[in-house]
Amino acid sequence: MSTWSNMNMQDSSSPIMEQLIYFHDHALMIILMILIVVTYMMISISLNKNINRLMLEGQMIETAWTVTPAIILIFIAIPSLRLLYLMDEINSPTITLKTIGHQWYWSYEYSDFMKIDMDSYMIPQNELLMESFRLLDVDNRAPLPMNTFIRMIVTSEDVLHSWTVPSLGVKADATPGRLNQISFMFNRPGVYYGQCSEICGANHSFMPIVIESINPKMFMN
Missing domain, CATH: 1.10.287.90 (Helix Hairpins)
Structure with a gap:
């Protein structure tokens, strides 16, 4: 965090x-x-x-x-x-999550499940809670199970973006018409923040990334 x-x-x-x-x-x-x-x-x-x-x-x-x-x-x-x-190294992943960069928000698709996708927008400053981080919190966090090998497929719908979460040690360019692949595994529960690391336009600094690591049983529920 x-x-x-x-x-x-x-x-x-x-x-x-x-x-x-x-x-x-x-x-x-x-x-x-x-x-x-x-x-x-x-x-x-x-x-x-x-x-x-x-x-x-x-x-x-x-x-x-x-x-x-x-x-x-x-x-x-x-x-x-x-x-x-x-x-x-890409071993046999348990879960695949596809993330798509837009101007200026992220959308996520859970490829292993039927019709599970969501858009993730930054929460405006006037709607933030006391415990929220300014310019970092989003309305829809992407939940993922801990102690599970995860494959992330990254792409973009419009311009170049970059999906980055520093505490995971992962960074991948989101390129239109191209699928980039990264893999990682959470070793503890928590909420992890990142931001687009490619200068993608006027609102580049307003498309944060929030991943929530949770228990696998809770994730399946």
Whole structure:
């Protein structure tokens, strides 16, 4: 769930988002170590003439700062590629939800059930409840079961949109005439918010996404 004044990433609600946060922390620590070493070397060079001569003329140091970045890139690339393939993996989904972007709202179709579809509009500011989020809450939330493998099919009826829920770690372009596919699984119940991430026109910032993760039995009822 989103919170105001939060500078960090949202708490994960899916296994993929957990892995994305782990990779973010992993890469951040590597970048931090590089920053510390480079800063130390620059200060040492500026204060010590002997070290300055070693850095400018030493064959060993040239070899070191050529090989070291290559090794560091390997430690970043391997988990990055692993995560990339995990995000593209589509197993046998239990439920398929189709979402269609319009100017400027979303509509949802539950393909596994007969004639279940709905439009999801942003709630106007003058109709908001005290506990509602301004510019984020909608009149019809899309309910989905937790601990269930879900396939999301994303498309658009008019212009380019982008269906994004940060706490799920999913983002897919909604392209007219094309079906894009993503998959995810909720690991806990809750209400999760997102927004269109493609500048799609005058009311681009007024087409939020709200997904509600609920118990599978409640979902079927």
